Amino acid sequence: MTAKTAPARAGRADLTRERVIATSIALLNERGPDRVTTAQIAASANINEGNLYYYFKTKRALILCIFDRFEDEVVQFFDKDIGEAAAPDTYMGFLREWFDIVWRYRFLHRDLVGLLAMAPDLRRRVRAISTHARAPVVRLIEQMRRARLIDIPERELDALLANAWIIATYWVVYLDVQKGVRVLRKSHMEWGLRQIASLVAPYLSTSARDWLATV
Amino acid sequence: MTAKTAPARAGRADLTRERVIATSIALLNERGPDRVTTAQIAASANINEGNLYYYFKTKRALILCIFDRFEDEVVQFFDKDIGEAAAPDTYMGFLREWFDIVWRYRFLHRDLVGLLAMAPDLRRRVRAISTHARAPVVRLIEQMRRARLIDIPERELDALLANAWIIATYWVVYLDVQKGVRVLRKSHMEWGLRQIASLVAPYLSTSARDWLATV
DNA sequence: GTCTATACCAAGATAGAC
DNA sequence: GTCTATCTTGGTATAGAC
Numbered sequence: 001m002t003a004k005t006a007p008a009r010a011g012r013a014d015l016t017r018e019r020v021i022a023t024s025i026a027l028l029n030e031r032g033p034d035r036v037t038t039a040q041i042a043a044s045a046n047i048n049e050g051n052l053y054y055y056f057k058t059k060r061a062l063i064l065c066i067f068d069r070f071e072d073e074v075v076q077f078f079d080k081d082i083g084e085a086a087a088p089d090t091y092m093g094f095l096r097e098w099f100d101i102v103w104r105y106r107f108l109h110r111d112l113v114g115l116l117a118m119a120p121d122l123r124r125r126v127r128a129i130s131t132h133a134r135a136p137v138v139r140l141i142e143q144m145r146r147a148r149l150i151d152i153p154e155r156e157l158d159a160l161l162a163n164a165w166i167i168a169t170y171w172v173v174y175l176d177v178q179k180g181v182r183v184l185r186k187s188h189m190e191w192g193l194r195q196i197a198s199l200v201a202p203y204l205s206t207s208a209r210d211w212l213a214t215v
Numbered sequence: 216m217t218a219k220t221a222p223a224r225a226g227r228a229d230l231t232r233e234r235v236i237a238t239s240i241a242l243l244n245e246r247g248p249d250r251v252t253t254a255q256i257a258a259s260a261n262i263n264e265g266n267l268y269y270y271f272k273t274k275r276a277l278i279l280c281i282f283d284r285f286e287d288e289v290v291q292f293f294d295k296d297i298g299e300a301a302a303p304d305t306y307m308g309f310l311r312e313w314f315d316i317v318w319r320y321r322f323l324h325r326d327l328v329g330l331l332a333m334a335p336d337l338r339r340r341v342r343a344i345s346t347h348a349r350a351p352v353v354r355l356i357e358q359m360r361r362a363r364l365i366d367i368p369e370r371e372l373d374a375l376l377a378n379a380w381i382i383a384t385y386w387v388v389y390l391d392v393q394k395g396v397r398v399l400r401k402s403h404m405e406w407g408l409r410q411i412a413s414l415v416a417p418y419l420s421t422s423a424r425d426w427l428a429t430v
Numbered sequence: 431g432t433c434t435a436t437a438c439c440a441a442g443a444t445a446g447a448c
Numbered sequence: 449g450t451c452t453a454t455c456t457t458g459g460t461a462t463a464g465a466c
Binding site: 050 | 460461
């Protein structure tokens with residue numbers, strides 16, 4: 001919410017700062033917070049370790065700054081207006097976008113335990129995000145209902161949402177950790193989309209299911 | 216496979232060793248490998264830190280020993296014969312047992328990245344486990360089919376299995392990390408079971424679904 | 431804003447007495 | 449088998465010159 005996003009017009013300092021952040025995200029995703037040292041970050045950003053501390057007083061501060069960015073992206077994503085007359089593939093587009101965010105910040109999900117130990121306050125913020133996410137998703141389902149794309153009994157909705165949330169956030173972790181995937185290729189993305197689709201499939205109208213089969 | 220399981224007749228040394236292992240599992244589940252020190256383990260097992268190294272030459276060896284135990288339990292679980300005339304709640308019993316294992320060793324799933332960095336060979340073994348798991352699960356589904364409990368198209372099976380696997384392994388992580396659950400109560404367990412059940416529900420026969428509603 | 435040099439400390443591990 | 453004492457390393461962070 002209160003995050004500093006990338007500056008519009010960047011001076012030299014801003015550029016360095018951005019380079020540090022970008023390079024840190026890459027390293028953190030690759031090896032996780034506990035296996036990335038400040039020395040490695042500095043080296044990877046082509047600056048001296050001492051200089052790194054000019055930009056971020058602590059390693060913790062750097063990681064929190066990255067979390068801010070993630071939070072910003074997520075809030076923006078969910079607050080975006082979906083528009084009423086959505087075609088089926090609009091929904092796919094959203095999912096794709098979501099996977100992309102989760103992938104780019106996957107260490108946040110994968111290594112959350114460690115991060116929580118470092119900054120307990122993150123628990124609150126992580127929870128806030130999944131709470132925040134619920135309304136737009138429910139709205140989206142309502143919309144699909146009105147468009148006669150889906151038909152799901154009220155009492156099964158909660159369980160479906162929880163499952164969808166777990167798959168949608170842990171799918172990339174699963175790819176990363178269990179499958180050893182290093183780069184998120186289009187094929188992986190499609191695979192994840194199909195997983196979610198298969199979750200929802202039983203509740204889709206025949207027309208929507210036919211459409212799905214063509215994707 | 217080659218793990219040393221708890222000795223049948225335990226001498227003093229064995230008892231100490233077991234205490235170290237049990238206490239380590241507790242600590243590792245609570246805080247994760249990187250936030251548990253050998254000093255804490257020793258203290259928690261009521262022995263001196265030096266003594267700890269008599270039992271395990273390195274921290275790594277200790278953790279690998281725990282992985283051995285997990286592996287043993289999993290293999291035993293999956294190799295167990297299911298028996299043909301299984302009632303619906305037999306399947307629930309299996310799921311329960313599985314959740315229990317995953318919960319007791321949840322740090323292995325939750326902190327796998329770090330563990331893989333420590334012992335790359337684990338990747339092979341983890342993969343072997345999920346490969347090993349497939350056959351029994353497919354057999355189980357076949358059995359449910361014959362008992363007319365389930366009806367699922369062949370081409371939807373793979374996606375369902377993958378989703379079930381993700382939910383079944385990451386459910387406890389989700390509880391732990393996102394919900395802040397510290398002790399796996401019966402209510403959480405039931406919740407997880409319902410999640411899996413809701414995944415399978417669309418494919419169940421009406422009789423099986425009726426049975427499910429009574430649980 | 432960037433560097434060099436260095437302090438500091440926590441954690442894993444060893445030696446060797448008992 | 450268990451303890452005390454100690455070594456070693458590597459990683460975070462600071463001081464201060466340029």
